Amino acid sequence: MPVLTALARVRIRCDGVDTDTCVHFLQRNAFETEGADETSPVIMLLDSPDEERLVRALQMPSLACVEVVAGMPAPLEPTVAAAGLPILLLSLTSATSYRIPLSNLFAKAVAARAGLDAGITETLETVLQEAIINSLVHGNLEVSSEGRQTLAGWEEVDRQIAARLAMPKFARRRLRLLATWQGDSIDVCVCDEGGGFAVSGVITAPDTAMSGRGLDIMRRLTQTMLHNQRGDCVTLTISR
């Protein structure tokens, strides 16, 4: 995840999050609220949001929505914007990410801010969905897709995912989406907290393959698709 310059002044909105947790988040991330005014961007903190609350939180003028977990240390979110550079950051646990149509919500939120047409928004949602599932399922939950060649295999994969989502060790791992846009392109970075993977080891799936087609779809629909060395972040660039 790229580290950019911290914002000078922000407003914090806490939805279902106690004051101490909000303060701790501010301190841990060195955000400043003193001197913020109605033009200052908003950071939303939420506790286990559902789809409806997340849609509200993603409405402008928020530039970041961060899920905080009761009883856990506030997450460190080093990625915020330099003044004047438009961004949208979403940081959620795996448990929350899996149960909502995240690609749809995030794509629409970016489209509203960047003024994207329906076709580009659809492309953005499509590539986001593939990247999000890779990060969530293979990264954070460490579930392989190899079993998806039969209906029974799919049932087993679903069972493994449900089991992992019930374990705090996996369920609390974060998925981070960061979108930036300027000029004629949009960059979206999708990062997980899994063990990473060797991108060079992934072979393009044949047409009849029942799994493994996600990377190919992302390659076809993006200008560039770049993985970091560890394989736990992918940056997708789409033409507007």
Place this chain on the structure above:
Amino acid sequence: MDVTCHTEGQEAKVAIKGRFTFQDHTKFREMIAKVIGADMQRLSIDLGQVEFIDSAGLGMLLLVREEMRGKSRDVVLLRAQGQVKRMFDIARFDTLFTLEQ
């Protein structure tokens, strides 16, 4: 996702509504297991009300194709439109399925 199925003679007609994705496919998988078990001659899948599909949804359709081909049964995909049609184009589904409007 919502899935319905009715039969007409030896044809099973499955209709899907909503999102067809990795996270949201269970109802389709369960319905298809019943249809395959019933050993119908032909299966048509109406995607006219599917608003979004991902690679997992494509893979599941291919899985159905394999299961039915193994029994020499036909699978037809109906009314793909919008994002679903564009994903079918990327995946060259016209070379793998009978696509009807």
